[in-house]
Amino acid sequence: MPSEIPAASKRISSKILWSIGATYDLENSLSHALLSLFRQHPTGYVRDTSRIDRFNRLKNQARNIVGSYLTRVLVAYSTRFGSTREVASAIVRELNSTGLEAQSAETTSALNPDEYDAFVIGSPLYGGKWLAAAGMFAATTSERISSKPVALFSIGTLGVESKQTGDTQHREFIKQLAEIAPALNIVGDAMFTGYFERANLPWYLRIIDRFAPTPQGDHRDWQAIKAWAKSLALKFTAK
Secondary structure (H helix, E strand, O other): OOOHHHHHHHHHHHHHHHHHOOOHHHHHHHHHHHHHOEEEEOOEEEEOHHHHHHHHHHHHHHHHHHHOOOOEEEEEEOOOOOHHHHHHHHHHHHHHHOOOEEEEEEOOOOOOHHHOOEEEEEEEEEOOEEOHHHHHHHHHHOOOOOOOEEEEEEEEOHHHHOHHHHHHHHHHHHHHHHHHOOOOEEEEEEEEEOEEOHHHOOHHHHHHHHHOOOOOEEOOOHHHHHHHHHHHHHHHHOO
């Protein structure tokens, strides 16, 4: 274990800075600062709390430099039962793995679009429509973010029985949204099958579901979600 700490400090500092090609000096300083949090002891490496302040200063310096280069992405979503929140979290993880700086938030939150360089906006589809909060966020911020790339995704259960039907419903909604908010710079969109629990349906949809029942369970295709999220990286960083 002791011999692994110096190597680990180098790997961590490199991971923080790799995406911007930061200078060797800053990377080396951060690596040494991370290593300095531990000091050699007869039994191995122990944490040296007296050096934490120095590391934090260097970490903030690195964050300021990296932040000025990284593409900041907001994954804004609406959810009724939590399934779309989990999809948004998966998208954030994939975007961050490509070197972007992504975070997720519900569209009901007080969001400042000026703080981000690109957007992913998503919602479950009910009756061919997004939840109101997601649609309103996309429409009301469209002029403000018109120069920034936007990707849209929908979650629904129609695609469980018929992918074509689900895709058609999604495309029709995206077309309507683009007509309402023509300033949106849409660079990509996707439809994903969702999680279906009959007990969560409003009473009138439960009646409809009796005539064409949807299989219950988690139908989300995580590999498709991850692949789509990764494909956005180039679109978000293209100049």
